[in-house]
Amino acid sequence: MNPTHSFQVEGPGPKKGGGAVPFAPGSGLLTFNGGEGQEATALIHPNTTVTRYQGKDWRKIGIGVTIGVFLAILIAVAVAFHSEHPEHGILGPSGQENSDQEGGSQTLPEPVLNKDYLGHPRALSTQWGGGMVAADHWICSATGRDVLKEGGHAVDAAVATALCLGVLSPYSSGVGGGLMMVIKSGVNESFEVINAREPAPAAASRDMFKGMSAEASQDGGLAIAVPIELKGLELAWSRHGRLPWQRLVRPAAALARNGYKAYPQLVRVLSEPEILTRVKRFPSLAEIFLKPVPVKSSPTDAGSRNVSDPSSKDGPGTGSKDGVDAGSDASEQGPATDWRPPRFGEHCCKQTKLADTLDAIGQHGVQWLYGSAERLATLAQEIQAAGGIVTEADLVFAQPLVEDVLRVQAGSYLLHVPPPPSSAAVMTLAFRILATLGLPFSPSPPTPPSPSPSPSPNPP
Incomplete structure (x- = not known):
């Protein structure tokens, strides 16, 4: 498994028209976490009906636990640091104590998350209006932001940002994988899940890695599942997108063609x-x-x-x-x-062939790849030459699903998360642990205290 990427998008509501059910304007939040698969929240049409694709019940080869181990390490480091340096607290220095002149009591300022996990300072508050995108790399953040500025839907921004991350962060994201996207309505709080995690090939079996090294399930051709990230992104866009598909693919194609500076x-x-x-x-x-x-x-x-x-x-x-x-x-x-x-x-990191592929997909849609017998044969043959078992039939019949969200209580918060095989269970456990530590999770920056009134120069 690879490290994960994450980004957040807040943007305008769904498009008007475009179907039997009229679309209503609104606003919503999109949160995306991408690894081999990717998870997200985004604004959707409030009255969208859930459609379940019929087909074979694909069994996922396995669910990685790297994310859980990573989070556990972070939590352990935070607790260890707190025990050795209690004067800093888990959240960083809490500042000087302020004494109440009349009551003699002491008031401590609200603790804030003022550094990221690498110790880099972070902004304590940000003012914005209309939309916001936060991705692992500023280029991808700007890509999603520009989509919103052009009137795009939050899902439009998610698609463009995800494709960008696939080029800029190939070690944990990309069109050769899958995704999970949780879509939230900004009008009536309804949810849906786009499940485009990579299904196992039809020839996969319980004992397929028996007698092999531990790395065989993570490295090499046999570890390759059926990639359907592109199908999932196109499905989300077809249901909620506003801007042309080619507009969303173009930035990633240009980035792949020109390369970028190593970060x-x-x-x-x-x-x-x-x-x-x-x-x-x-x-x-x-x-x-x-x-x-x-x-x-x-x-x-x-x-x-x-x-x-x-x-x-x-x-x-x-x-x-x-x-x-x-x-x-x-x-x-x-x-x-x-x-x-x-x-x-x-x-x-110039990726000319990927750029050509993205340009063609932007112009003709995902069917340019998955609807071409010649291209599917080439893709399947390359995977099989590396020891994999993915076939052309796997690539054709594997389809993303539209599913219901899972609701999980974590303290005073109700989490809306994707179902298995996502890593939502690990994320929920980590959230509960952090909540137990008393971290000040808040949907908005803390309100600064009102200044004390100055004493009157001429008291009555």
């Missing part, structure tokens, strides 16, 4: 020895996400070390400091004996 989390992930080794195993991945290490000169290869660029003095490529043009594709960089992670701020 700290990407560098951190690609620098992990286990992940770096995995990426190096697949030349197509290494050429996209890694940088070639220059070929060192020796007496035997001095005359041939710069095959791709005879004018280079430092190695293959265009004669840059590293022997690599920071903005070029790997195909332009020449051969390499090894690969390294990109450095922070270094241009990387």
